[in-house]
Ligand code: ATP
C-alpha cells in the first residue's frame with residue numbers, strides 16, 4: 001500500500017465515523033509564541049481544546065505536515081541515527097472536542113489498524129499512563145489485548161510530567177495522559193519492548209499516540225482542567241507505511257526510496273544505503289515545505305533553523321563529493337512524490353528551488369575552506385575541537401555550531417562549547433567597543449550586531465530563539 005493510499009484510508013475511515021476532514025495548517029503556527037513550528041496535528045486546534053475557539057464540528061480528522069527541529073519536540077539529532085525519526089513528517093490524526101473520549105478513541109484505533117489496514121493483532125502492543133486503569137481495562141477487557149502486551153509507563157526519573165505517557169505540546173498548553181500503540185518489527189531488529197531498557201531500539205516502534213487531553217499546563221507546571229475532556233491522536237504516516245510495506249525502516253518506504261534515489265543521482269553516490277542520502281532525503285522535505293510556508297534561510301528564529309537544516313544537508317552532500325549546488329535539484333522529485341497531496345509545493349516549485357539554490361551558492365563559497373580548517377584543527381587525533389576554531393567556522397565560514405557537532409558525531413570528536421560561547425562573547429564586546437554595533441541589524445556571520453546568550457540554548461530551546469537575540 002502506497003503512502004498516498006494509506007493517508008486516504010485513514011481520513012475516510014474517520015469520516016465514516018462522523019469526523020470532518022480538515023486541511024493541514026501551515027508549518028508556521030499562527031500567532032503562538034510558545035511554539036517554533038507545528039509539531040503535531042493538534043496545534044491548529046489548540047484553542048478549541050482550551051475552549052477559547054469553537055468550530056462547526058466536534059470531530060475532526062487531518063493529515064498534518066509536522067516539523068520537529070526545535071523546541072520541546074526536536075528530532076533533528078535523531079535523523080540518520082534511528083529508523084523512525086524525521087524532521088518533517090506527516091501526522092495522521094483524529095480529534096474529539098468534548099465529544100467522545102478514551103473508549104471510542106481506542107476502539108477506533110484498534111478497528112482501523114486490524115480491520116482496515118489488517119495488521120496482525122499479535123504484533124501490536126499498547127502502553128498506558130501508569131495510573132490510568134480505565135485505559136488499561138479498555139485495552140484488556142474490552143478490546144482483548146493480552147496483559148503481557150500492555151505496559152504501564154509512568155513517572156520518568158522523578159519528573160512526573162516528563163513521562164512518555166503524558167503528552168505536552170510545549171512547555172505550556174494542552175496536555176494529558178496518553179496511550180501509545182507499538183508495532184513489533186520482529187526479532188531480527190534490535191530493541192526491546194516499550195518500558196524496557198532496550199526500548200530505544202527500532203524493533204518495537206511507536207506508531208500511534210492517543211492523547212486524552214484533559215489539562216492546560218501553566219508556566220509554573222500546574223494543571224488546569226480543560227472545559228471538557230478531549231481526544232487528540234497522532235500516527236506517523238511514514239512509520240505506518242513502513243509496517244504496511246513490510247520494511248522496518250521509514251527510509252525504505254516508497255516515498256523515501258524515491259528521494260534517496262534522487263539524492264544518489266545528484267550526489268553521484270552509488271551506495272543507496274549511505275546514511276548521508278537518508279539525511280539529504282529527510283532535509284529536502286523539511287526545507288522545501290518550510291520555504292513553501294514562507295520560511296527562508298536567515299540568521300534569526302525560524303529562518304535560522306531553516307538555514308541550519310539546509311546547511312546540514314549540503315555538508316552531507318559535500319561528504320559524498322559534491323563541490324557545487326545539488327540540493328535544490330531534488331525539489332522536482334519531491335514534488336512528484338508529494339505535490340498532489342500538498343499543492344503548495346507544486347505551485348511554488350520554482351521559488352523553492354531558487355531559494356535553496358541561493359543558500360547553497362552562499363554556503364559552497366566557504367564550505368570547502370571551512371572543512372580544511374576543521375581537518376587541520378583535528379590533525380593528530382584531537383578529540384575536543386577548540387572553541388575558538390568552532391567559533392571561527394561559525395563566524396567566518398557559516399558553519400552553524402550544530403553542523404560542526406554533527407561532523408564530530410561522525411568522526412568522534414566533541415566541541416568545546418564553553419570556549420565557543422566565550423569567543424562569541426569576546427567578539428561581541430570588541431564590536432561594541434569599536435562602535436560597530438547597530439540596533440537595527442540582524443545577526444550576520446560577522447556577528448557584529450547580536451548579543452549572543454549561549455549557543456546550546458539556541459539549539460535546545462529552539463522556541464526561544466527570537467528571545468535570545470537582542471539586537
Ligand atoms: P518517539 O517516542 O518515537 O520519538 P513521540 O512519542 O515523540 O515518538 P508523539 O509526540 O507521540 O511521538 O507523536 C505521535 C506520532 O507521530 C508517533 O507515534 C509517531 O508515529 C509519529 N512521530 C513522532 N515523531 C516523529 C518523527 N520525528 N518522525 C516521524 N514520525 C514521528
Ligand code: MG
Pocket residue numbers: 073
Ligand atoms: Mg519523540
Ligand code: MG
Pocket residue numbers: 164206
Ligand atoms: Mg514516544
Ligand code: MG
Pocket residue numbers: 164180206209
Ligand atoms: Mg508518543
